[in-house]
Amino acid sequence: MSDAQQPDDTTAHADHEGHDTEGPGYTTPQAAIEESEPEKIAYVMGLYVGTDVDAPDFLGVVDIDPDSETYTEIIDRVEMPNRGDELHHFGWNACSSSCHMDGLERRHLVIPGQRSSRIHVVDTKDRRNPELESVIEPEEVFEHDLSAPHTTHCIPDGQILISMLGDADGDLPGGFLALDENFEVDGRWEPPGEIEMNYDYWYQPRHNVMVSSEWAAPKTYYPGFDMDDVEAGNYGQRLHVWDWENKTVEQTIDLGEEGLIPLEVRFLHSPEATHGYVGAALSSNVFHFHDAGEEWRAEPVIDVEAREHDGWDMPVPGLVTDLLVSMDDRYLFFSNWLHGDVRMYDISDPANPRLADRIWAGGHFGDPAPVQDRELAGGPQMLQLSLDGERLYWTTSLFSSWDNQFYPEEAEQGSVMLKADVDPRNGSMSLDEEFLVDFGDLPDGPARAHEIRWPDGDCTSDVWQ
Amino acid sequence: MTSGSSAHDVILVWQDGQEGSDEREERLSVGEDEIVLTAAECAGVALPFGCRTGACATCTGKLLDGRIEHARPPRALKERHREAGYVLLCIAEPRSDCRIVVGSSVQAELVSNPWQ
Numbered sequence A: 001m002s003d004a005q006q007p008d009d010t011t012a013h014a015d016h017e018g019h020d021t022e023g024p025g026y027t028t029p030q031a032a033i034e035e036s037e038p039e040k041i042a043y044v045m046g047l048y049v050g051t052d053v054d055a056p057d058f059l060g061v062v063d064i065d066p067d068s069e070t071y072t073e074i075i076d077r078v079e080m081p082n083r084g085d086e087l088h089h090f091g092w093n094a095c096s097s098s099c100h101m102d103g104l105e106r107r108h109l110v111i112p113g114q115r116s117s118r119i120h121v122v123d124t125k126d127r128r129n130p131e132l133e134s135v136i137e138p139e140e141v142f143e144h145d146l147s148a149p150h151t152t153h154c155i156p157d158g159q160i161l162i163s164m165l166g167d168a169d170g171d172l173p174g175g176f177l178a179l180d181e182n183f184e185v186d187g188r189w190e191p192p193g194e195i196e197m198n199y200d201y202w203y204q205p206r207h208n209v210m211v212s213s214e215w216a217a218p219k220t221y222y223p224g225f226d227m228d229d230v231e232a233g234n235y236g237q238r239l240h241v242w243d244w245e246n247k248t249v250e251q252t253i254d255l256g257e258e259g260l261i262p263l264e265v266r267f268l269h270s271p272e273a274t275h276g277y278v279g280a281a282l283s284s285n286v287f288h289f290h291d292a293g294e295e296w297r298a299e300p301v302i303d304v305e306a307r308e309h310d311g312w313d314m315p316v317p318g319l320v321t322d323l324l325v326s327m328d329d330r331y332l333f334f335s336n337w338l339h340g341d342v343r344m345y346d347i348s349d350p351a352n353p354r355l356a357d358r359i360w361a362g363g364h365f366g367d368p369a370p371v372q373d374r375e376l377a378g379g380p381q382m383l384q385l386s387l388d389g390e391r392l393y394w395t396t397s398l399f400s401s402w403d404n405q406f407y408p409e410e411a412e413q414g415s416v417m418l419k420a421d422v423d424p425r426n427g428s429m430s431l432d433e434e435f436l437v438d439f440g441d442l443p444d445g446p447a448r449a450h451e452i453r454w455p456d457g458d459c460t461s462d463v464w465q
Numbered sequence B: 001m002t003s004g005s006s007a008h009d010v011i012l013v014w015q016d017g018q019e020g021s022d023e024r025e026e027r028l029s030v031g032e033d034e035i036v037l038t039a040a041e042c043a044g045v046a047l048p049f050g051c052r053t054g055a056c057a058t059c060t061g062k063l064l065d066g067r068i069e070h071a072r073p074p075r076a077l078k079e080r081h082r083e084a085g086y087v088l089l090c091i092a093e094p095r096s097d098c099r100i101v102v103g104s105s106v107q108a109e110l111v112s113n114p115w116q
């Protein structure tokens, strides 16, 4: 029987001893929904890497408080000290998984450079005016024979774990780098050689499990997407199920041809749940994975059909590049970056998602209707949802070299951040035409925009113990 | 072995992609054991880069004239790219006077949209 069908994690939480609300975050996903205020600030990665704009990437502070005079404006930018980073995914030093850690605050953002392997720590004590606190230089990372930092999660004891996609040369194998509470490199987290390829991961401590996915060697995906690499088997199609305490891979699941390039991994938020999803970008499927008792299983539960495009030679995949689960574990959202739609599925029965609604915005198939006269150069990509599940936001840049390949106009026009109003009761969404954050209009030139985070936790970073 | 101190004229050329459009050029003096990207930075000339280890191709240039040697294996380039004259400026050392097309548009030439 599916444990996700009884999402009563309030009671479940009570049997986790030693819990009080002294640490950061919320005691349960339900508490996050009920106790959180609507988000007022978004932290968004802004990028110049790979363009001729002579400026470093930055952390953008976006005002998303509808009552503010600077609503939808980028009110502050924290510039990184170097160019060439490709700031990509980032995370907090603490989340709800650390709620037993007295005195720890959700205050520092750990922001890796995907191309440079440089890791930045930003202090957000002043939410509207964060400051760069310290930098780990690439050489310190290469010392552990790792490069290309990707997903950053805090782990329950106050440490920070970062998935690393390559070795010091940008080749395989990747691994995991651990930082200590002082944001210094603690070393390699796992015994080297557990995996070859790496990408995203999510852990569920109550079940002593972590699931990681696979992109490719940095040297393969950095320059752009080449079909020859797919044919040569240079792209991933496996999930790795880890023993979280032992830091060892217990099971590897080959997703086969339908699971090419499995990217974002999302468990349901309930700490009791052993269900999750992963989006396979190239084959454009969403897989449901779960603990089937003796072993973990993964099955494709959503298949996005490739579509013919006028003037293109081959049917175009949707390219599922990001997905997330609402805090109440009721809905799954994902983006088809090449097609141009954002989809919403009811996952009350996790193994049988039911399409609830979708929105077209940009992409190669979407209605090219501009929002507020602004042309949309890319497709929907990184998603973030409000904790109450009523506002879905997204940006349009995937990765600078891949953007240049599939949306060359984005380099000249920059990204946008868009928003949809979600009605969780009726399972519907509508594009908010009043909302547009334009990354094309910045002093140094048009920028790409990537991952989005809220100061008080969000649907893609909070984990419960 | 050549003397490490000999320097070469390296001319960097930016093209904006349109036929017959204006080009911008910069001339640098680069030692035999100096990396082109570093020499450009010292001269205050901004070139795109990312990994600085030869893995990401963000710094790709196209050699029009002259000889380059890579200080490390250029892992981001495939054989077809190397044969076509592409070089990675973060690990490139000149072995003669050179003329190199630079700028982000050169990287974008390496891979095209496979569905189009």
Ligand code: FES
Residues within 6 Å of the ligand: B048, B049, B050, B051, B052, B053, B054, B055, B056, B057, B058, B059, B060, B076, B088, B089, B090, B091
């Ligand atoms: S900067 Fe990455 S290959 Fe040169």
